Amino acid sequence: MSHLIVTLPGDGIGPEIIEPTLELLEAVGDFEFQEHLFGGASIDAHGTALTDEVLNACKRADAVLLAAVGGPKWDTTDPSEPRPEQGLLGLRKGLGLYANLRPVKPLPALYEASPLRRERIEGTDLLVVRELTGGIYFGEKTRTEDFASDVCGYSREEIERIARTAFGAAERRSSGGSRKPKVSSVDKANVLETSRLWRQVVSELHAREFPQIELEHVLVDNAAMQLVSAPRDFDVILSDEAAMLTGSIGMLPSASLGGDTRSPDGSPGTGGPGLFEPVHGSAPDIAGTGAANPLAMFLSAAMMLHHGLGLESEAAAVESAVEGALQAGLRTADLGGSAGTKQATEAVLANI
Numbered sequence: 001m002s003h004l005i006v007t008l009p010g011d012g013i014g015p016e017i018i019e020p021t022l023e024l025l026e027a028v029g030d031f032e033f034q035e036h037l038f039g040g041a042s043i044d045a046h047g048t049a050l051t052d053e054v055l056n057a058c059k060r061a062d063a064v065l066l067a068a069v070g071g072p073k074w075d076t077t078d079p080s081e082p083r084p085e086q087g088l089l090g091l092r093k094g095l096g097l098y099a100n101l102r103p104v105k106p107l108p109a110l111y112e113a114s115p116l117r118r119e120r121i122e123g124t125d126l127l128v129v130r131e132l133t134g135g136i137y138f139g140e141k142t143r144t145e146d147f148a149s150d151v152c153g154y155s156r157e158e159i160e161r162i163a164r165t166a167f168g169a170a171e172r173r174s175s176g177g178s179r180k181p182k183v184s185s186v187d188k189a190n191v192l193e194t195s196r197l198w199r200q201v202v203s204e205l206h207a208r209e210f211p212q213i214e215l216e217h218v219l220v221d222n223a224a225m226q227l228v229s230a231p232r233d234f235d236v237i238l239s240d241e242a243a244m245l246t247g248s249i250g251m252l253p254s255a256s257l258g259g260d261t262r263s264p265d266g267s268p269g270t271g272g273p274g275l276f277e278p279v280h281g282s283a284p285d286i287a288g289t290g291a292a293n294p295l296a297m298f299l300s301a302a303m304m305l306h307h308g309l310g311l312e313s314e315a316a317a318v319e320s321a322v323e324g325a326l327q328a329g330l331r332t333a334d335l336g337g338s339a340g341t342k343q344a345t346e347a348v349l350a351n352i
């Protein structure tokens, strides 16, 4: 049976990295793709970053594959003008995607391409679990000529469900291996009331449901420092929107999931479709040059196959093809080489 995938190329390098991703997906399975305007491209055509029609199409899909949105053309500080990022927030809210999963596992072939020394990053294998629909992004906003405010609020229920996602992920990551599961909850509890509730609720849930998993609370400032000095000490990092942490940009995929159902591997599944996208943005500085690294987009498609569609062997095929291409020497410009999008695509396809 063919799966229906809505694709949202968005802006900048978006269309350039989506196209080869569809080629790659067609090499591993049978999919039906339905493309829609999103972000700045949708603002140009319809005056809004996400139309009802596109949101409804996403709701009907088995999964949504998104590249990136934004660019100088739509940069504005006027609160009454539409902005591309409103599309992202609208999708998360509209699809109920409260959990964003960002795995960070540098491939041995790329140790030398990292700005961090090899002995620092060797063995790093962590997962950032980030709350997506509560907090400051969705709180009430006010703006006058001389004053602006964004309300940051979290309910116990919002904190509990994302914490459950993090503990569940830590449990699954340790099963069958020698690794001792650990969750590092990142907050700003020395200053923020929301962070103090966050800490309390996470601790209570931990004691009640996940006492076998190690839990530590880390202030975001300290977490940022530890993450570059000893990344391998982390397993699952639980964070809210404002405290997010990321690593090197051209390689990082993400999955956003919601709902209460479970996908085949037991990860938080979605009643409806999940959203799969690279962590990076639309890279307007290199758009149109053919230099974009498509690997984060490819790995996002692999996360879609795994978390969104339950196609385990297809997901593994994509991941190992990316790894194989890198082992064989593939390096795009952001990784210190000279391969463009086209060569990168060919190198990965050759390893399928």
Ligand code: NAD
Pocket: 013, 067, 068, 069, 070, 071, 072, 088, 249, 250, 279, 280, 281, 282, 283, 284, 285, 286, 291, 292, 293, 294, 296, 334
């Ligand atoms: P960016 O991630 O687009 O780019 C940061 C730097 O990394 C740039 O030098 C870019 O050339 C490089 N880069 C990013 N992805 C790359 C890739 N696949 N291959 C090679 N190089 C890559 O972040 P930015 O410059 O801060 O933002 C640019 C635009 O993207 C802005 O409009 C911003 O709002 C938007 N943005 C969108 C998302 C999203 O769609 N989820 C996320 C972040 C930023």
Ligand code: MN
Pocket: 067, 068, 277, 278, 279, 280, 281
């Ligand atoms: Mn993104």
